[in-house]
Amino acid sequence: MSASPVAVNLAINGKKWPTAAYGPFSDSSSAAARGGVPGNRLRFPGVPIRRDSCRLLRAGAAGPRRGLIGATYHGSYAPVSSAYDRLPLNALRVFEAVAARLNFGEAAEALHVTPAAVSQQIKSLEDYLQTPLLRRNGRNVQLTPEGARLLPGIRRGLDELEAALQSLRQERHTGTIDVSTLASFLQKWLMPRLGDLRARHPEIELRIHSSPELVDFARTDFHAAIRFGAGGYEGLHSQKLLDESLVAVAAPALLAKYGPLPNAGGLAKLPLLHGTEIDWVNWCAGDTSSLQALPGAYIDDSASLLTAVAEGLGFGILRWTLAASELQAGRLALASDTVLPHQFAYYFVCPQSYIALPKVAGLRDWLLQQAAAFSAPPRSAGSDPQRRAKHSRPGPAVR
Helix, strand or coil: CCCCCCCEEECCCCEEEEEEECCCCCCCCCCCCCCCCCEEEEECCCCCCCHHHHHECCCCCCCCCCCEEEEEECCCCCCCHHHHHHHHHHHHHHHHHHHHCCCCHHHHHCCCCCCHHHHHHHHHHHHHHCCCCCCEECCCCEEEEEHHHHHHHHHHHHHHHHHHHHHHHHHCCCCEEEEEHHHHHHHHHHHHHHHHHHHHCCCCHHHEEEEECCCCCHHHHEEEEEEEEECCCCEEEEEEEEEEEEEEEECCCHHHHHHHCCCCCCCHHCCCCCCCCCCCCHHCCCCCCCCCCCCCCECCCCCHHHHHHCCCEEEEEEEHHHHHHHHHHCCCEEEEEEEEEEEEEEEEEEECHHHHCHHHHHHHHHHHHHHHHHCCCCCCCCCCCCCEEECCCCCCCEC
């Protein structure tokens, strides 16, 4: 004999609320007040009820413990009526991923889900809005006018949400700053100065990650980066730390053997090392038509090139920020009085919201002080400040 639904009264902090009991049901996973009756549940629309917050008053007469007559709720009443509860946040995130790539497969790969799951989320969002957002034509995907109108608002909302979450995550690590920079700059310029940072700012603890890649601040825990590039970091706070120049150097013993760098015609007779900054042909001013390919090993890492030059393996062209300490220590010597300004400079970069954090602002200020105290390379009367060193091989515009 099956039980029939019966009306019940719900008392919340002394106030009675009429509602209904629906039962018996096979779904036993729904949030409900049960009173020990398998398969039966009470639903109270708009009222968050936990099973352990309800007390069975009396079992009904439609069989042994088949129905519920009433329950008393012990706790506070908090209606679940916020509009936020109805927002399809996951579907919005999926829609943004598809709109950014106009490809379901690529969006699925970026979200680490299947293309079918992406399609399902898009369909649920279109059903929710009662309008098509994407137009599919085979593998091609296009935004409908409605989708194009919706996309900017979704991106603004997701960006603000991520910024709020990221800000809270960063605040939890008081004093710790995660910074990304080039390995060569870290080894030869930043690391020798970290003792001064600890003495002046004992409250700051650096965690440094060396990488030539740009930092995606929205999806990582980095607070800041020291980048070597052309500037113009859109949407970020950035300040120039250091201009850069290129100098020709050699180990003192090698320089004593061969003498200072000759004109272009004599370069082929020297042991040369090649790096990523500039090739020797572009280093030389004047007529270089007779120079084709100069012999010598190619090393694509600036710090390794510096080590090779210091070991006496050949003449090299290095950034001043990397060579200065080695020149001061006597492990390297200038092989030419020519100094070429570099097309790139070093910048302190961070999200606009992070510069308000005292630890980030403190690091920025300390770096600016260190950069101001750093000596520029000596410039001879023959150096042309209008000449700019350009990379001999294409690379990222911002590093």
